[in-house]
Amino acid sequence: MSSAEWLLIGLLAVASYGVRLAGLIGGRAIAANPRLKPFLDDLPGCLMVGLVASSLAGEPIVTWLAALVALAVAITSNNVVVTMAAGLAAIIVGHQLPFF
Incomplete structure (x- = not known):
């Protein structure tokens, strides 16, 4: 594989885990807000x-x-x-x- 393909794979991996990390951090922040609890339920x-x-x-x-x-x-x-x-x-x- 060429270096461009490896770079693309690396960027997609970083983006994938970035989305998961943002969801984890954002989810905890939203869950900690008592005004949003009824919506989450x-x-x-x-x-x-x-x-x-x-x-x-x-x-x-x-x-x-x-x-x-x-x-x-x-x-x-x-x-x-x-x-x-x-x-x-x-x-x-x-x-x-x-x-x-």
Whole structure:
């Protein structure tokens, strides 16, 4: 490999670890701020909603209905395994119905 390629690898390694270090330092600073604690407590749920919402974009109606069933089960049961089973069952049943 040429020296330019080694330089690029070195710069990318430094940048990668720099981003991780900045996240570690910044995360500790944010976590130490008591005014930001409520936002940090809600962050995992917001990330999950963002991931699910983006995965539903462009999906057929049967997928949206299964997601609604899973949401209802999640709210009532507060159990991840039961929620996953209900969502899976809803999508299987939805695909078996003739009008979907």
